[in-house]
Amino acid sequence: MSILPKVTKYQIYDAKNAVLIYYLVILSLVALVGVYSSSTSSVSVVDVTISSNVNNSGLEAPTAVVKREQSMQEDNSFNASGLEGSTAIFLFVLGLNLFKTSFKFLSANGVTRRRFFRENTLAIMIIAALLTIIDTIMGATFKLLGHYQPLYEQIYGNITLLNGIVWAFAYYLAAIMLGWFITMLYYRSSSLLKIVISISPAIVFIGLTYLNRIWGHVFSTIGQFFIKFWSINNLNSYVAARNLLLFTVLLGGLVFLLMRRAPVKD
Amino acid sequence: MVNYRCNEPLNTLSFGCERMLFDFNSEKPLYMQLAEAIEDNILKGIFVEESQVPSTTEVSVNYKINPATAAKGVNLLVEEGIVYKKRGIGMFVCSGAKGKIAAKRRSTFYEKYIVSLLEEAKKLSIDKNDIISMIEGSN
Amino acid sequence: MGLIEFQNVSKNYGQVQALTQVSLNLEANKIYGLLGRNGAGKTTMLNILTNKIFPTVGQVLLNCENVTENDNAQTQMFYMSEMNLYPEGMRVGQAFRWTKEFYPNFATDYAHSLAQKFGLSTKKKVKALSTGYNSIFKLIITLATNAPIIIFDEPILGLDANHRDLFYKELLAKYNETPQTVIISTHLIDEVADILEEAIIIKSGDIILQQPVEQMLQSAYTVSGEESKVDEFAADKKVIHQEMLGRFKSATIYGECHSEERELAASLNLDITSAPLQKLFIYLTN
Numbered sequence A: 001m002s003i004l005p006k007v008t009k010y011q012i013y014d015a016k017n018a019v020l021i022y023y024l025v026i027l028s029l030v031a032l033v034g035v036y037s038s039s040t041s042s043v044s045v046v047d048v049t050i051s052s053n054v055n056n057s058g059l060e061a062p063t064a065v066v067k068r069e070q071s072m073q074e075d076n077s078f079n080a081s082g083l084e085g086s087t088a089i090f091l092f093v094l095g096l097n098l099f100k101t102s103f104k105f106l107s108a109n110g111v112t113r114r115r116f117f118r119e120n121t122l123a124i125m126i127i128a129a130l131l132t133i134i135d136t137i138m139g140a141t142f143k144l145l146g147h148y149q150p151l152y153e154q155i156y157g158n159i160t161l162l163n164g165i166v167w168a169f170a171y172y173l174a175a176i177m178l179g180w181f182i183t184m185l186y187y188r189s190s191s192l193l194k195i196v197i198s199i200s201p202a203i204v205f206i207g208l209t210y211l212n213r214i215w216g217h218v219f220s221t222i223g224q225f226f227i228k229f230w231s232i233n234n235l236n237s238y239v240a241a242r243n244l245l246l247f248t249v250l251l252g253g254l255v256f257l258l259m260r261r262a263p264v265k266d
Numbered sequence B: 001m002v003n004y005r006c007n008e009p010l011n012t013l014s015f016g017c018e019r020m021l022f023d024f025n026s027e028k029p030l031y032m033q034l035a036e037a038i039e040d041n042i043l044k045g046i047f048v049e050e051s052q053v054p055s056t057t058e059v060s061v062n063y064k065i066n067p068a069t070a071a072k073g074v075n076l077l078v079e080e081g082i083v084y085k086k087r088g089i090g091m092f093v094c095s096g097a098k099g100k101i102a103a104k105r106r107s108t109f110y111e112k113y114i115v116s117l118l119e120e121a122k123k124l125s126i127d128k129n130d131i132i133s134m135i136e137g138s139n
Numbered sequence C: 001m002g003l004i005e006f007q008n009v010s011k012n013y014g015q016v017q018a019l020t021q022v023s024l025n026l027e028a029n030k031i032y033g034l035l036g037r038n039g040a041g042k043t044t045m046l047n048i049l050t051n052k053i054f055p056t057v058g059q060v061l062l063n064c065e066n067v068t069e070n071d072n073a074q075t076q077m078f079y080m081s082e083m084n085l086y087p088e089g090m091r092v093g094q095a096f097r098w099t100k101e102f103y104p105n106f107a108t109d110y111a112h113s114l115a116q117k118f119g120l121s122t123k124k125k126v127k128a129l130s131t132g133y134n135s136i137f138k139l140i141i142t143l144a145t146n147a148p149i150i151i152f153d154e155p156i157l158g159l160d161a162n163h164r165d166l167f168y169k170e171l172l173a174k175y176n177e178t179p180q181t182v183i184i185s186t187h188l189i190d191e192v193a194d195i196l197e198e199a200i201i202i203k204s205g206d207i208i209l210q211q212p213v214e215q216m217l218q219s220a221y222t223v224s225g226e227e228s229k230v231d232e233f234a235a236d237k238k239v240i241h242q243e244m245l246g247r248f249k250s251a252t253i254y255g256e257c258h259s260e261e262r263e264l265a266a267s268l269n270l271d272i273t274s275a276p277l278q279k280l281f282i283y284l285t286n
Helices: A006-038 A083-097 A100-108 A113-145 A151-156 A161-187 A191-215 A218-229 A237-260 B030-043 B056-063 B067-079 B097-123 B128-137 C042-049 C092-102 C108-118 C131-144 C161-177 C189-193 C213-218 C227-234 C259-267 C277-284
Strands: A044-051 A063-070 A078-081 A146-149 B083-086 B090-093 C004-013 C016-026 C031-036 C057-062 C077-080 C149-153 C181-186 C198-203 C206-212 C220-226 C238-245 C248-254 C271-274
Touching (some): A006 A113, A113 A146, A113 A161, A113 A237, A151 A161, B030 C213, B056 B067, C016 C042, C042 C077, C108 C131, C161 C189, C213 C277, C220 C227, C227 C248, C248 C277
Antiparallel strands (some): A044 A063, C004 C016
């Protein structure tokens, strides 16, 4: 721990509580579902989405939104899936919160923007790797307990563990970086621009729907792009991982540009 | 107008039972006022010859003045042969300092005190003989 | 070590000119006062120096290196900013520990002993601190970092008289023990005047004066006595302030007091005293 750069160390320390709470929630839910499903004849698949309050004072305790979907199973066994999806969303939210408060504090301690970018990137790589390992172990444990499929198996079928780990790592890293990117956009924007950014997804969607009516191929083209990006057509998780890494690098570059002249404000 | 700065001494090297008085509103620079205050205390016998005087650090912290100012005041006294530095220990009063200060002050005694005394007496219509009686009557 | 140089630094926010061609040279190991009214540009200067914001024109050097985005330069300075940069949920003790990570010379024991002297509980969270204790918390950290350059922006805001006294004494004790370059930015002049070695006066984004305080204090004096006599004395002089109580008047004169002035004052039965730096400051920054 002491050989890590100071900013990296601080950022990991800052994320520690959120990560612990996240896994506590996951494990409690899994335990509850496990107890519930093994004591009833009908089985439900629990899809857990963890969301957090994103506000200016930092990460609040995550709240769990639990959606139940009916599914047909023959036996009363423990059933769960797609831990990676939840973790990715959690990491996205983590990314949203890892900049503002830390940047101010580190600035007060003489840390330059360049140094923050470098050492924070290392931090998010470590966090992504750590959670990949944890989720892999948890996934393996769930498999022993009952029917469990990691998200990547659901998408790509039966791939090797290494395959899955690489894919998950790339997925997690991209999620954090996306969060960081969006928080940088907000940080560098005036109040007006913030509003514009907030409503732009809706506007874009409406615009695309309209274009689709005229041109007709918009959504299918976008769909095709996603399929190619995630390599669902070829079921090649390595291609997806590579694409995710490229996406991360691209966002990283944008984050760096946005950070370069970022003022420190109260 | 005289302002009275009371402070707790830093350590056992206190300023004695009296406090150093700073005349804030004098138009003399602060370092000069400090030098004069130390001289006063030597004259009064609070700082005895060959005994230690407060260091610049003590003066600086106790009276909340910049050490450079304190040092300048002390250096003034070093130059006039009133205090000297014992390496590794601190500042000490020179032998004969008291005499030196007295001699220096005697030469300005007339200007500083007699003239203003006479002016004040004139304001109050006190004549010379009354002044002389007052002086003879006191101890 | 510690040579700071502002080279023709300007900063504008849109139409507002916060700093106009500021050039300044600071030597090592002196206690400097950066004096100016509210909004004069003191904080802007310090924010540029400590890499919080960027100059529009010009640059600031530390030991001939540009300070902007310079890790090496920034770790030699510690700035007690007016801004609240500490995470709200962080405790005082934690803040000490983390500061030590970034400033290896941070003296933890000293910081804790200062906290005790000031009555600051190290278990308290930053958000639970009052204005005064927030200042105390930050100034303790600044004093304890042992950085070659330490900068205080309005350090005594919200401090009661006892704490102010304690601050000055602790600052001087530290400075006497380990010389550092100290910059104190404030508009509360008289309190801090005796501690400063040199003062820099800034007015509306412009540096109007940089001088040893001793010289500044010699550049003005006050005469007081009977009104007509004072007027006679001051007839051909620059009067920057006057007060009257009945026929008793005191006038602050901008100029040096030499023997001729003393003689004239004596002949007119006037008292000569020093002019407080504050009066001079008000005059210069009006």
